[in-house]
Amino acid sequence: MRTAKYVLIALAAAAALAGPLTSANGFVRDMWVLIAMWGAVATAWNLIGGYGGNLSLGHAAFFGLGAYTSSLLYLDFHVSPWIGALAGGLVAMAGALAIGFITIRLRGPFFALATLAFAAILGIAATNLRGLTHGAEGMTIPFAPAAANAIFESKIAYYYVALALLLAYVAVTWWISVSRFGYYLVAIRENEDAAQALGIDAVRVKLAATLLSAFMTALVGSFYAQYRLFFEPSIFATGLSTQMALFAIIGGLGTVWGPLVGAAILVPVTNELQSMLGSALPGIDAFVYGAVLILAILFVPNGIVSLVRPLFAERGRARVRGAEREGGAYPMEGRE
8 A cells, every 4th residue: 555655646746747848739738737727726725615614606806816916017017927926915815804804704605605796896897997907808918938027938837837836835735734723624614613612713713714725826816817918807707716616626625635636637638628629519618527526426525536545544544553552452451
């Protein structure tokens, strides 16, 4: 079991580092960028949706705020997108704080609907505030390759930036999963009333998770703007928020690797189908997402990552068994 685990980790690391270098095809390299990007944004969503248990359908709001903030600062004030991305993250946190005071006490479908409305309002504002956002025409960023502009000629450079974001987000998620903050989140998710009875400030913990998730999502939105060089108010659309959630749900909610696994499986499949059938069957990606979600719920309700989790849990179980023997799991053994 342990050998299989290390082999799996080694293969995943090799694929992540060398994958886009194996092909000079632009479509294939774009797919690698999208896997890393969507894996990162789904990991950010997973903090509040997976560990916190609050189904957010408005995370596109933070994604769009990051894209618009960094792009406006770059185009109008010539601020480097690297700095603009941080500013976008702060703006997203401010938005999350404002909406959080209103929605964070809501539960279940009420929270989901409130976040959905927040993203819809921002989409309407972006469409109508033409003097600020260019309205329905969208934002076009001139192609001026330079590291300071976060614009590169090669998609490989974009990939490694997205990969760095993804690895950082996975590291943050892992740290949270083994920290007191993470345990508080899980306790709130499982039974908020019981958690509060034990002294956990549920509102404060969920709000902190929402702020962190918003900041991380906005950074990916800024990256998306510099990668695509064009976006429009539809960046706030519900479909984008749903896509983030689906990657995490299908991969494995409340797990460190689940969102990445979901993105790594679904992005190539949907991209390939769109390239082959997109003109004949528009919306084929939504059909695939729905079909995979139904299959996942029926056959792997804990997410696809649960299929390989036993490989990583084996060592922990061995340690527990050893500790039980050494610590007296069999207290009558050797006694008269």
